[in-house]
Amino acid sequence: MARTSNPVKEPPAGMVEKRGRGLWFTHVLMILGVLVIFFPIWLAFVASTVPQAAITHPPMPLLPGDQFLTNYKRALFSGVNVPVATMLLNSLVMAMGIAVGKIAISILSAFAIVYFRFPGRNFFFWLIFITLMLPVEVRIVPTYQVIAGFGMLNSYSGLILPLIASATATFLFRQFFLTVPDELAEAARVDGARPMRFFVDILLPMSRTNIAALFVILFIYGWNQYLWPLLITTDPSMNTVVMGIKQMFPSGDDIADWPVIMATSILAMIPPVIVVISMQKLFIRGLVDSEK
């Protein structure tokens, strides 16, 4: 909008023209906001690069020290109860298992629900619908008993399976399939293509972006789980890194090994942060989609 066409004597700065006096102030406020939000992460990073003594005699420094390699090596290869490398591997398996598992079972069931008419279809649909929002936190005791009954404590399947029982992904795929033009299925049917052919050759490639967006969200969801791994991994070598950090604190009055704990915190946040930052567009899309 042109400034000259504005009949008001003093055009309000900012939003409309997106320039003017207010702008540098907006930048200043924004930078302050980012600094405040970022401070806890920065402090954790600093703590992971200094010797223990620098932390136990407060105030701790605000700039990184020279113990980066020592602390991270100590965390990764010896840790407190178990090497952090082991916990990272467990987290990776769990997060990948949840993301891949959930996508696989839900894309198949969405395909069945959208592209077939079969007895019980509506009933099954509602059955899945009910699981939509009930988090594992609510049914921990009985779910724990199921897992214990199957002998799945301290196992990857015990970590993964209960968390893939949710309908969000199914709904997403259902929504998407409903927008796929009918002509495609029609053509496939006329050509005598079997349903699975259609699914693999047409539907799956078309769903690529949705799958990727969902993957980002589910990976973070799986990686950041806390309560469930806390309950079912009593063996430290099966701990995931997010839940393992708390286990690194001494139970009594002893002083915690802060540099190693903070190095572990940084290591625990790197994979999800990389996923979010590098796939920002997909991530935002997945976020908006999965909450709809």
Add this chain to the structure above:
Amino acid sequence: MEKRVTFKGWLLPLLLIAPQLVISGVFFFYPAGEAVWQSLFIPDPFGLSMQYVGLGNFEYLLSDPYYRASFLTTAVFSTLVTLVSMIPALFLAVLADRLVKGAGAYRTMLIWPYAVAPAVAGVLWLFMFNTRIGIVAWYLGLLGYDWNYVLNQNEAMGLVVVASSWGRISYNFLFYFAALQAVPKSVIEAAAIDGARFWRRFFTIVLPLLSPTTFFLLVVNIVYSFFETFGVIHTITGGGPQQATTILVYKVYADGFVGQDLGSSAAQSVILLLVVGLLTVLQFKFVEKRVHY
């Protein structure tokens, strides 16, 4: 909505849907049913047999001052988390929306905390506010304030609220930022021509237009504060001091796994189930409205 064109056959679709049904059945419906069932019994002191008590567990719970206190704690906690995570997010989103250049860079920086697990966020905030070595606690001490969240209930609550809200600010920011970008510029310009200044435009035009996003975020953040904040509370306060930060989900865990009171824990699960059900209905009602936006 239905597809006009479908494939024939019933065996294949049943096979396709089977994995999800089996997993939902074994790890969802069975445990949920079991929770309802267990909530009607109390185990004897040796755990050898179960005695049917009808709604006894519920009656006991609802008359239990600790459980009622936990309800109140949850209400206070989720209200605070929702406010503390939404207001700064809206403020930052409004700022970012004013900028043409650099908004993307700020957004990248602001997304970070979302990726940090609540439990890890708990450790980061614990580290800053630790009574012995925390840098913020130390500076508060310099100012003459004796910070001790281990003993002071309000300080404990404040700390878990801030630690829980921190990552959520990123989340809410993304939604508000996207919504602000969608506000029609013509409306804003018309108001500007009429001489409405920035904050007036914000409160009379922009904020009402954002209300669908705000309602949506309210529900989502309440759900978050109910369930996903377990990690924060477990790492920072462990529900203390004197149960001041024992929210409902934490109590299900504390009674079921630490206290081994299965009947009570199951009854609490059932009550939570109802709460979640209510929130889900709210969310869906709202989503339907959102379509018109």
